[in-house]
Amino acid sequence: MERTVFPRMPSGIPGLDDMIEGGFPFPSVILVAGNPGAGKTTLAQKFLFAGAEKGEQGLFFTTLSEPTQWMLRYAAQFDFVKPEYYGKEIVFCDLGPMLRNSTGQQVLDFIDQKVAEVMPQRIVIDPITVVGTMMKDDYRVFAFDLTTRLKNWQATTLLTGEVRPGELYPPELSYAVDGVILLMLSDEGDARRKYIEVLKLRGTNHVTGRQSVDITRKEGIIVLKARF
Amino acid sequence: MNERDLQLAEAISEIMDETNEPSIYLIHTKYTNVVRVNLAVLKAFLERKAKKVIMITIDRPHQYVSHLMQLHGINQNNLFFIDAISAHSSDTKGDSADSVPQRGPFNIETLPEFLLNSEKENLGPLADLTRIGFIVIDNVSTLLIYNTTESVKRFFENYLRATKDFKPSTVLTAVVMDRDQQPVLFEFISDFSKKVLEVGPEMTVKIVHEMGDLTKKIPSPVPQATLESDRSEQAVLKDKEVI
Numbered sequence: 001m002e003r004t005v006f007p008r009m010p011s012g013i014p015g016l017d018d019m020i021e022g023g024f025p026f027p028s029v030i031l032v033a034g035n036p037g038a039g040k041t042t043l044a045q046k047f048l049f050a051g052a053e054k055g056e057q058g059l060f061f062t063t064l065s066e067p068t069q070w071m072l073r074y075a076a077q078f079d080f081v082k083p084e085y086y087g088k089e090i091v092f093c094d095l096g097p098m099l100r101n102s103t104g105q106q107v108l109d110f111i112d113q114k115v116a117e118v119m120p121q122r123i124v125i126d127p128i129t130v131v132g133t134m135m136k137d138d139y140r141v142f143a144f145d146l147t148t149r150l151k152n153w154q155a156t157t158l159l160t161g162e163v164r165p166g167e168l169y170p171p172e173l174s175y176a177v178d179g180v181i182l183l184m185l186s187d188e189g190d191a192r193r194k195y196i197e198v199l200k201l202r203g204t205n206h207v208t209g210r211q212s213v214d215i216t217r218k219e220g221i222i223v224l225k226a227r228f
Numbered sequence: 229m230n231e232r233d234l235q236l237a238e239a240i241s242e243i244m245d246e247t248n249e250p251s252i253y254l255i256h257t258k259y260t261n262v263v264r265v266n267l268a269v270l271k272a273f274l275e276r277k278a279k280k281v282i283m284i285t286i287d288r289p290h291q292y293v294s295h296l297m298q299l300h301g302i303n304q305n306n307l308f309f310i311d312a313i314s315a316h317s318s319d320t321k322g323d324s325a326d327s328v329p330q331r332g333p334f335n336i337e338t339l340p341e342f343l344l345n346s347e348k349e350n351l352g353p354l355a356d357l358t359r360i361g362f363i364v365i366d367n368v369s370t371l372l373i374y375n376t377t378e379s380v381k382r383f384f385e386n387y388l389r390a391t392k393d394f395k396p397s398t399v400l401t402a403v404v405m406d407r408d409q410q411p412v413l414f415e416f417i418s419d420f421s422k423k424v425l426e427v428g429p430e431m432t433v434k435i436v437h438e439m440g441d442l443t444k445k446i447p448s449p450v451p452q453a454t455l456e457s458d459r460s461e462q463a464v465l466k467d468k469e470v471i
Contacts, residue, residue: 004372007259007409026259055429056260112321116292116299121260148319152288154263 006203009122009156012050013043015223019198019207024156025178026121028202029147031128033161033169034183038194039213039221040160041071042078043183044124046220047158049080051122052089059120059155061111063130064096071126079218091118095125099134104142107131108149115153123150128159129170140172147176169199178202184210196223229300232431233268239433241272243425244400246361250391251422252401256414256436258429259406262367265427266293269364269402271302279361281307286333287367289314294325312339333374337382340390357394363401368417369410381416388420 008023017023024030034040048058062068072092075081086092098110115123132139150157159177161170169180179201186193195210212224229237244253257265270293273281285293290309297304309327316333330339343357371380391399403421407414418424424437 004369005409007406009260112295113299116295119264119296144318145320148317149321152292152317152319152321154288154292 010050011043012046012053013221013223014219015211015213016196019211019223020201021204021206024201025203026156027151027154028178029150029157029159029176030179030181030201031159031161031169031173031177032181032183033163035163035185038183038185039215040162040183041075041126042215042220043181044126044158044160045075045078046080048090048122048124049082049085052082052085056089056122057118057120058085058090058122058124059115059118060090060092061095061114061123061125062092063125063127064099064134065127065130067096068092068094077217078220080220091120095131099131104135104138104145108142108145111146112149112153115150115155121155123153123155123157124160125157126160127162128173129161132170132172140176143173143176147178151178174200179204183213196221229267229271229302233264234271236265236427236431236433237268237271237275240269240402240425241275243423243433243435244272244402246276246398246400247422248398250388250394250399250401252388252403252417252420253423253425254414254417254421255402255404255425255427255433256407257404257427259367259369259409261427261429261431262287262404262406263296264431265404266364266366267296267300267302268431269404270297270307273362273364273400273402274303274306276361279306280359281362281364282310282360283307283364283366284310284312284339285314285366286312286336287370289317289319289321290325290327291319291321291323293366294323295321310339310343312336333371335379336371336375337379337386339383340386344390344393360394360399363391363399365401365403367405368403369405369413372410372413377413380413384417384420 006025008021009026010017010023032040032043048060051058062071093114098107135142159173161173163169169182174180180199182197182199184195184197186195194213196213197210198206213221214224215221255265270281270283283293290311294304304325307326309325310330311327312330312333314329330342391401403417405414418437422439423435425433426436427433
């Protein structure tokens with residue numbers, strides 16, 4: 001009998017795909033959770049550029065973390081960033097104004113409309129946790145409806161989520177998503193080291209435990225253990 | 229739809245010629261392009277305004293296809309959805325498309341029977357099967373999540389017999405899937421296909437296989453004894469896997 005094998009979408013992060021059977025399931029919604037400065041946005045950007053290199057369409061939703069203009073200014077320091085993809089293979093959409101004045105249903109409809117227009121295979125919402133703090137409606141219901149719709153649009157989506165002190169991941173989202181990737185900063189003596197951990201990835205025999213990561217200008221975020 | 233998608237729809241329309249027999253056109257494309265190609269196929273079919281188009285959705289609820297079509301300016305007047313997945317999707321997305329839900333993607337081999345019986349139940353365009361010209365089946369690889377390979381194979385055999393029973397029996401069916409994801413199923417369907425097409429990353433289409441009289445390929449009904457032997461064969465395979 002022919003077993004159903006999930007199509008896998010390579011993450012584009014050196015070393016990460018070896019930990020997750022070749023890539024994220026397609027379609028799926030993955031939460032990338034971590035402290036400020038752990039590399040969430042860099043990972044998400046690399047994910048979209050890796051797709052663009054293969055001709056896949058990407059859609060980047062910014063929320064209320066930093067304006068697109070500033071995010072791109074800092075992203076320009078990475079070698080993998082190619083501005084020729086902007087507006088074509090990678091489309092940016094600012095959800096900020098929508099989030100200020102709308103209900104959860106209106107936000108969902110707006111995202112739906114944009115996804116249907118762009119028809120992306122890779123989507124990023126960076127960061128999703130801001131939505132939770134602003135939403136007047138039930139955030140858990142919103143998270144369920146959002147992840148259901150994103151999967152049905154046939155894309156692999158990365159939601160980035162900032163964690164509060166003492167928190168491992170945003171709990172409202174962890175049930176709804178197909179995977180949780182943690183990016184951590186750890187105090188070790190005088191140094192603060194960066195780690196990645198695949199906490200959950202449905203349908204995938206993934207590597208468990210923390211793996212060291214580094215952020216370089218050339219490749220963005222890389223999993224160090226995979227090098228040796 | 230961009231220029232490449234529109235050109236693809238045009239090229240598909242030229243390749244999928246109407247004949248006096250039921251035909252399956254099997255289209256291989258990478259899994260990330262299945263939605264785009266389905267959209268192009270629907271556009272190609274719907275622009276031949278004379279006949280009704282049915283889309284059987286398996287991979288995701290029909291509302292998403294309908295929304296995409298609406299946004300990309302594809303007229304849905306002649307389109308009817310048979311939705312085999314929405315009952316299990318917990319999806320709240322609204323729509324106004326003509327559709328009928330199926331009980332689920334399980335036991336898919338019974339769907340052709342549903343099609344043939346729909347005339348009696350007066351289900352929209354299904355009430356008159358002679359008006360149906362084209363059928364698009366969503367990503368069939370997904371069927372293997374809910375059914376055995378043998379059930380899916382029986383679905384295709386029953387389906388071909390059912391479309392032959394339509395009067396007139398000239399229904400043209402398009403199946404879009406990624407060959408590399410389910411090579412055995414792809415090979416099986418290609419045996420019954422009038423043409424096998426390939427859509428590349430640049431959204432260009434080429435014919436990779438063409439066959440003659442399809443009606444000769446339509447199998448006789450599968451006897452129960454054979455079904456039993458399928459099960460035995462599966463049991464043996466399962467045992468081998470354990471070993």
